[in-house]
Amino acid sequence: MTNSYDQSDLNIYGAEDDFEMDAILDAIDKATSSTTSDSAEPAGKDWSRLLAVPRRAASGLTRADVPNEPxxxxxxxxxxxxxxxxxxxxxKRLSTHLGGGVSLAGSSLRRNVCELLFQIPPNVTGNPTRQKVTTGQATAIRSWLLGCDVSWLRARNERDAAALEARLRHVFRPPFNRV
Known part of the structure; x- marks a missing residue:
């Protein structure tokens, strides 16, 4: 039996329908009820930490605002x-995502926003030797991203950052992440 969710709940969790929303909530429950084998925090708690961090308007970010750490x-x-x-x-990574160039090869986020705005699939714009967007399209993609907020959690090292991201993406699949 599936529950009925309103569209705002589906959007927040990146679910396309009630069945997917049930699966996401089940995964969150499972993740928050047990820890991972390497004694890291449950993934649900990771999301709570990330969502609790103050968000900053992307349009107002400067390099000095963002740590040069993993x-x-x-x-x-x-x-x-x-x-x-x-x-x-x-x-460096946030700077790459906020870039305004016509090549989208270095940013999957920019490729996915391109698909949203212009229906150009990421596999078309993902390789530096493939289709590049027009200057106007690149400007529109950057404008869309500047309308976002950004938050972050520092990690001790690259490995910890990658493990944290994997747990977050497994439990909560944001719409611009490909699984």
Missing amino acids: GVYLWSRGGAPQYVGTATSLQ
């Missing part, structure tokens, strides 16, 4: 999580 970052729009990623340097 970590996990979250892009949100209209209060709803859109994308979670990992970085060896949060500063």
